[in-house]
Amino acid sequence: MHPNPVFRRSEREQNIAFAQTRAFGTLCVAGEAPLLSHIPFLLSDDGSLAEFHLVRSNPIARVGEMNAVLAVTGPDGYVSPDWYGADQQVPTWNYVAVHLRGRLVPLEHDALHDILVRQSAAYEARIDGKAPWTFDKMTPEVVTKMERMIVPMQLEVEEIDGTWKLGQNKDDPVREAAAAQMHTGFGQELAEIAKLMSDPPA
Secondary structure, three states, X not given: OOOOXXXXXXXXXXXXXXXXXXXXXXXXXXXXXXXXXXXEOEEOOOOOEEEEEEEOOOHHHHOOOEEEEEEEEEEEEEEOHHHHOOXXXXXXXXXXXXXXEEEEEEOOHHHHHHHHHHHHHHHHOOOOOOOOOOHHHOXXXXXXXXXXXXXXXXXXXXXXXXXXXOOOOOOHHHHHHHXXXXXXXXXXXXXXXXHHHHOOOO
16 A cells, blocks of 8 residues: 555545456455466455455465455556646556455355356446346256355455555646546546546545
8 A cells, every 4th residue: 555645535435436346456465475366256235344256266265364455546657747737747556456455264065056146247247238147047957066166255354455546645636637638648547547647535
């Protein structure tokens, strides 16, 4: 997380909502060497529990209970100093990221199907104009075979940190001038990062 407190003024609820909306992040643990896995997840309304599954062959699935971080990243983009319309500026990169820190806990296999059903239902519900896919479209034999290859996990979240680095350390006209030029640069979801730069967390 960026150490500058001006970029870390987002409320806990805002960080939770961001992570819930993204629903995809990088799970990180420290074994003999750092281990990372990119996963979809469900985050509870109060942000205290993230649920997900891992393929059984994933090294993280075999580490047992331990501390972990789930890093959730959002829009980002390079900011050219020329866009500020002010002197003595330097290049930077604006971004949004939320880290969920806590205890990684493997679950019993009988918890798996419920997590999969709720995950697919949550994701399918976000597709407009489509009848949701359900497990009823698969035979029980295929479901059972598939579920043998994956394991249920949860992260008991103890701490939520958010960095919303959007140029809040600049005067409003300077930051807004850069926001208006973001679409000419490069990064991810430039329209969204420009919108956030125009109205960052207080």
